[in-house]
Amino acid sequence: MCEMSWNRRGSSRILTAAVAAMLAPAAVAATPDTSEWKCERCPFAKGYQAEFTAGSTYVSDDAVTVGDATGYDEKGAYLNADGAGLFAADGHRLRWSAEDLGLDSRALDIAGGRPGSFDYRLSYRQLPQRRFDATRTVFSRAPDGLLVLPPAWTFAGTTTGMTALAASLVPQDIGGDREILGIGGRVQATARLRAFADLQREEHDGARMLGAPYFTSASLLPHRFDYRTDQVDAGIRYDGDRGHLKFAYHGSFFDSSASAIAWQSPFTTAPGAESGALAEAPDNDFQQLALTGSYRMPWLDTRMSFTAAMGRGTQDETLLPYTTNAGLVTAPLPRPSLDAKVDTTHLAVTVLSRPLPKTRVKFAIRYDERDNRTPQYAWSRVVADTFLSGESELNVPYGYERLRMNLSADYDFSGSLSASAGYDFTDVDRRFQEVGEQNEDSGWGRVRWRPNGWLDIAAKGGISRREIDGYDTALAAGFGQNPLLRKFNLAYRYREFGELSVSATLPDKPVSLGARALYADDSYSSTPLGVTGSEERHVAFDLNWSMSDRATVYLVAGYDEVDTRQRGSGAFSPVPDWNARQADEFYSAGGGLRITGIAEKLDLQLDYSHARGTTAIDVTGGIGPAAFPDLETTLDSFRARLAWRWSEKLEAILQLRYERLPTEDWALQGIGPGTLPAVLTLGAAPYDDEAWLAGISFRYRLGGE
C-alpha cells in the first residue's frame, strides 16, 4: 500500500513557488491572497459515517476450489457481515473496514491519524487455503507428534498387501489457514524527518501432503505444520530540498514450532527402521539494513536514485540425528547445529537524465550478492534408516554474485513518434556450480507512435545471448550427472523477443480497446541433454464501452502458449535416447456489464469468465508409451450482483455466483490410497468442483449527512 502523505512542501508551492523560482517576478502569477477563501461550499467529512452489511449465502456443494481463499468450501448456509466507516473530527481521521467477518477469509483494517502529523494502522486478516477435502489417511498423530499407524495395521512390502488399509482410512483435509496481524504507524517528527514502523505476525497452520520414502517405496504423510513469521520494518526518512534519504531496518523471524516430522512406516522395513523422521523447516531469521535515496542534480535535469542494503540470514536449529534407528552406530554429528549464515549485499544506482528536451537517458547498475558463509563439514548419511552409505559428503553452501547494467535512451522525434534503444548486461558468478561465470548481453529497440490523442502503438524487439565460461563436467560428475547435461539456468542461450501493444480510446466514442502480444524464442543450441529450446506466445485483448453514464460493458480475452523441448538419456549414455515436448496452452475469455441507477433504484453487475488450460506432453524414444494424456483445467465463473436502494440508508443486495473447475490430471486420476504398490497416498483426486452460491444481504448506512 502506498503512502499518501505530504512532504514538507506545501501544496501552494506546487505551481507558484516553482514558477517563482524560475521566472522574473513580473512574469509570475503571485500566490493569491487566500484569506478570503472560506471554502463554505466544501462538504468536509465531519463526525462519523459508516455502512454495515449483513446477510447470508447458501453454497450448493462442497468445493475446495471455491472455498480456497474465500472460506466457502462446504455445502450449507453462511452468515456474513461487512462494514466500512469513516470518522473525522478536529483534524483526526479514522477509516475502518471489515470484510467477510463470518468467513475464514475475514479481514479488519483500521487506519487513522492526523494527516501531516502522524498516522497508524491496525489490520487483521485470515486467508484460508483449501487443497483437498476428500483425502484420507491411515496416520494419526500421537501426543509426541509421531504419525502412527492403527494398532491392527498389517505391514507389507507393497500397498497391495496392506490388508487393513481400507478399514484404517480416516478423512484428512489438506489445506491451511493464515492469520496475519499487522500494526504500524508513521510520525512526522519535523518538517523534514519522518519515522515509521510496521510490525506483522503471521500464523500459518494446517496440513499438507509430504512424501516420506523408504527405499523405493514412500508414504504421503498428512504433515501438520504450525509456522509463525514475525516481520519488522522500521526506519526514518529525511526529505531535503533536492533529495530524500531513507534508512530502514527489516527483520523477519521464522519459527516452525517443531524440528522433526516423524512417522511410523507402513511398509515392511528392516529391523530398527520401523519409523523415520524428516527435518521440519528450520527456525531462521533474516535482518537487513538499507539506505535508499534519491537526489536531483543541479544540471541537465538529472536524477539519481540509489539503494545500499546489507543483510544476514542465520539458521541454527538443533540438528536431528543421522537416523532414528537405534541399532545403527553412526559417527557423531560434526556439530549439534549448523550455525548457517548467509550475508547479502545489494547495491543499486539509477541515473536518469534529460540532457536535451527530447532526449532521455537512463543508466542503471545493480549488484547482488548471496555470500553463503555456512561452514562446510563432512557428513555421513544413513540410507532409509537402514544402513550407512559409507560416503562422506560435504554440505554445499551455494552462493552467487550478480551484476546487472542497463543503458537506454529515448528520443522524441515529434509529439507523436518516439524511439528507444537499450543495452542490458548481466554477469553472474556462482560458487560450487557447474558454471562459474555466466554473462548475458541484450539489445533492444522500441518505437512508440501516438499519431493523435486516442491511439497509442508500441513495438519492441530484441535479442540476447547468454554465454558461459565453460561447463564443469567434472563437478557435474561428482553429483552423478550425465556429462552431456546442461542445466537450463546455467546453459548457453540465445533469445529473440518481441512485443506489440495497441491501445485506443476512440475519439468522441466512449470505447477503449487494448491489445498486446508478446513473443520469445529461446534456443539452447549447445545443450546435448536438458532443455534445448522453448517458445512463448502471449496475446491479450480488452475492450471497454461506456454505453452511457450509467452503463458499461467490458470484454477481455487472453491466449498463452509455451512450448518447451528437451532431451534425455535414459540409458545414461553419451547419446540422447529420448526427446520430449511439453506444450502448454491457455486461453481465457470473459465479459461483464455494469448498470447503475436502473429506475433510480437498482444497480446490476454481471461478470463471466471462462478459461481452459491444456498441457500436452509427447515423448519420443526411450521406454514406455510415447504420450501422456493431456492435462486439462477448465474454469467457468459467473457472478451477478443486484443492489436495490430501498432508501437513502437501506439497500438490499442479491448475489448469485457459479463456479466450476473440472480438471484432468493423470498423476491423480484414479489413484486411491492403495492404488500404487510402492506409494501409500492420501487418495487426492483431480479437482471436479461445481457450486452455486446464492446470497442476500442488507446494507445500512449511518451518518454522513
Place this chain on the structure above:
Amino acid sequence: MTRPSLPLLVALACCGAGLPLASAPQSAAGAAEYSPAGADTCLMCHSNDAVLGIFRTRHAMPSDPRGPFGHGQLQCESCHGPGGAHAGMQQFDGQMAQVIRFGRERPAPVETRNAACLGCHDADMGFATHGGAHDDNRIACASCHQLHSPTDAVLGRSTQAGKCYECHAQRRSDSLKAYSHPLREGKMSCSGCHAPHGATTEALLVRQTTNDTCYQCHAEKRGPFLWEHAPVAEDCTSCHDPHGSNQPGMLVRRAPLLCQSCHSQSGHPSVAQDAGGLAGNSPYLLAQGCLNCHSQVHGSNHPSGSKLMR
C-alpha cells in the same frame, strides 16, 4: 498586465521540479490567474458526487497545513492549477480556458499531471519513481489513482488488481489459471510483491530480490539449509511462475520433465517414462511424482538429507 500562459507556467514549474517540459500545451489554456474564491468558485459549477467525493479523502483535511485544503493552500487549484480564466469563462483561440485536467477527456500532458502530484508526493513514491518502469512508459499518476473517489480502487486489496490489469492484461489471464495466487478472489494485491511507484529492484519488487519477496509469506523456504537445492537458493522463478500456471504449485513445467531439466543421474532420474507407463502405476510419475520421495525439494536440514529425502 500581460500574464504568461498556463502552459508556460506549468512547463516552468516542471523545470523547477526537475521534470520535463510539457510535451504539448493544453489547447486553449487560460492565463495563470487564480479564481476569486478558491473552491467556492469551483463548486459553483462542479458540485456533482464525483467531484465532491474528494471531501471524504485525506486530500480534503483542513487541519493538514500541507494538504490542498489546509490553511492558506490553493484548494482545488493546488492540483488543477490556476483557474481564474476558466472560472471567468475566458476564451482563447475560440475555446474556453482550461485548468489542468486529469480525467479521460482531454487530459493535460502526463508530465503536467504528474508534476502536480509529485510536487508534494515526490518523496513518497519509492525514491526510484523517476526511471522506474511506469515512468519509462510515461504513465500518469491519475491513470491509476482516482483522487476524487473516497475509495481509490488501486489502494484496495480486492480492487487493485483490476486496475493493474487495464495495462497488464496478460496478468488478468494468468489470474484465471487453475493454480495461481488468490488475486481473482481479491485476497491478495499486486502491491504485495511489486512497488508500482518505482524501485531499483528487478520487476519493481518490494524486496531486494525475487526470493526475498517470496520469503515474506514463505519464510519456511528461506533456510539457509544444511542441504540446499541450488536453484531454490537463487531464484524461485526457476521452477515457479508466481503469476499462475497450468501446473500444481504454479510450476513452470510438469514433473518429471521439470526435474529432468537439471537432473540426469543414472537410473530413474533419467528415464522419461516408466516401462509400463501410467498403467504401470509408476511411483516416479504418479501422485506427487518425484516429490513422493524427494519431498524436501526446497532444502533439507537433516544430516542424512543430501538427496532431499529427509
